[in-house]
Amino acid sequence: MPSSRQSIYLIGDFMLVEEFGEMCHAKDVRILYRLNSKNSQKPLPAYFKQQSSPPRNASIVVELTNSDSTVKKKNLHLLEKSIPRTTPILSSSVTTTVTEQSTWLKHSDRLVGISGFPTLISQKLCEIAPSIHTKRETITKASEFFFTLGKQVAIVQDRIGMVMPRILCMLINEAVFALMENIASPRDIDTAMKLGTNYPSGPIEWADRIGVKNVCDVLMALQGDLHEERYRISPLLQVMATGQQWWHT
Amino acid sequence: MKTIGIVGAGIMGRGIAYLAALSGFDILLHDLSEDILKQAMQRISSDLRKGVEKGKITSQQASEVSSKLHPRTSLDDFKECEIVIEAIIESLEIKKETFKKLDEMCPPQTILATNTSSLSVTSIASSVGEPTRVVGMHFFNPPYVMKLVEVVHGHQTSERTLQRTVELARQLGRTPVVVKDTPGFIVNRIARPFYGEALRLLGEGVASVEDIDRIVKLEGGFTMGPFELMDLIGTDVNLAVTKSIYERTFGEPRYRPHIIQQTMVDAGLWGRKTKRGFYTYDS
Structure with a gap:
């Protein structure tokens, strides 16, 4: 369990934000979020705090959009301009490779792909896919984050659908x-x-x-x-x- | 139904015989080879002894089961059977010959079932005068552990035949599912991408054998990874199933085998049974 309460910023599709948030909440991580669609299927619990852009002190930000690459690109731009240069960006790379996503960013060395997919997020392992630009430090930080959530990681090559x-x-x-x-x-x-x-x-x-x-x-x-x-x-x-x-x- | 005929006393035949005798049916167990028949009876006796030792069945049940099993090297008595389940070698020609004999031997109301996993039930049925009485009854190995039975609806299988077979599966304590006669039925067909995609991911260098298995178990919640499972089934058997479905669907790309499978088979790395497959097994 993290010693001081970590904050995480989630942005993306409803189902993925909900499942990722629930998993973080179970480990006492503070959840701030923004959804792609204002009309969510159901209200999220009160411990999900809506916020239009990430706080500068977020320890990790996660982009969770599989449905629309234009929206995903916009979200990544928003994240990049709002957070410090060194904060890692984890991004679901199931329908768009992390390599392609890295071409959208100025500083792509802090971007790493994850296997964000409904029903799998809450399981015991998360796949991590670095692009050729991803720094080792980013992979380490992403892995450590999943360890604090009690999960294992597997590093895989950047490919649509991951494993x-x-x-x-x-x-x-x-x-x-x-x-x-x-x-x-x-x-x-x-x-x-x-x-x-x-x-x-x-x-x-x-x-x-x-x-x-x-x-x-x-x-x-x-x-x-x-x-x-x-x-x-x-x-x-x-x-x-x-x-x-x-x-x- | 009281008497069930079983043709073929190999692993599946004797497994089905054991299950059906435990469920209270009289069994005629046929094999052309006296040796195989003798081995099957010995194996069933030893399974019964173990069952008694472990307290799973009483010694009285064990002796009742023994008294219900009748080994036969001729099909003469099979006219008494209400259903005959064929579990011989997976060869269409040999199965057709056997069904022709059964057709001559058994009265019209006897249901003729095949335990085939890879052949066309419809094609087997074509060797019988009245194909409406032919049905697939696909048990999984070992039959007394695996609850599933795929009841296969051949092109000409009658509703009565189908319903009686479903009922029999339930009387044997199994869970029947009904499936049209199509390559691989349900399980072998839908499981294809589990292996096929894992092999492609390996071939594309996306992840290692060990990592793919770990991911499938921990992220997917599966009991076994695809490579562990291929080793358990046998890489040779798995390739044969894949090829059979691929060929029977005239080369549908979703079932195309992967060169890694062929390489494993060529190298003699057939999985657990050869102690080496995708993994190495000690002793």
Whole structure:
């Protein structure tokens, strides 16, 4: 547990800010935040303090936008002009590589990518992806921050989807292809994966918790990056993401 | 249903026989080889003894189970069975021949089920005069531990056949899921990207074998990482499943095998069973 109370500034998509904030709150880190959309799905708890720009004394700032790279760029500009030169910026690099993000900043050596993805943030490990510009000190500070939250880290190469979000979104895409082809019911697909191969959650119910739009954003970014038919989004998933419809299993 | 016929006394056949006898059914267990049949019966006896020693079953239950198991080297008595579950080698030709024999032997109401994991149930059914009575009943290994049974709806399987098979799976204390006859059914198909993407991440140098497994377990909450699991399944078996689904879908890119898999198989690094795979195993 940190000796003096740390402050963290979170900016980005609602679900990611909420999950990241809850994880910090559990370790007594003070949360200041700003959301991309003013119309949040539900109110955040009172220990989340809204603030339009980060305080100069924030120990760490985190950018958590996967949905829109224009918004992400704006947020990173705001962070860069508001905080001291040495404060590390952690940024979700699931749909945009941290290397690309680093081209948006003047001082990209304090920028490092993290695997910010719904349902995974609150787990026991966070992936960290440095760009070629990231200073060793930035990686160390980011790792130490996650250690204070009781988490492990894994340093991975800067690639769209990183490790776990990529595997998970591809599993969900395959399950939705199976659903689209009507080979089994959503419930039976989930049951089969939990009992047949011991998955912690069925892929359909997992997609429901993540939000299909968030899954689609990663798959679209993977397809744009790797240009392989393998990463083609299931038409059903695409329709559900566009229609903002979730499954009810 | 009272009597279940099981064709093939290998690992799956004897596992299903054990489970079904424990659930109170009379079992005819068939194999062409007397040796394999003898080994299967010995193995079941020793499993029963262990069960008694561990207090999982009473000695009376154990002797009841033994009395319910009848080894057979001929299919003559199989006409008594209400359902026959085939668990022989994964060869379409041999399975078709077996189903043809069963078709001749068993009355029309007998359900003919196959435990295939990779072949087309529809194709196997085509060797039978009345394909509506053919169904897939895919158990997982070992059948008395793994709760799942994929009940596979062949192209011509009747609703009665399907419902009776679902009911039987429940009577065996399993959880049935119904799936259309498509390559890999549910589990083997949807699990493909778990291995496929892990192999691509490794191939692209994004992370090491150890780190990918650690990430999948700690960030994803999975019990085992993809490389640990490939070692457990056998890298050869895993490649064979991948190839089978890839070929049966006429080269769908989502199922394309990775060269790392082939290299592991070529090198004889088949996982735990060869003591070396993505990891090395002592003793």
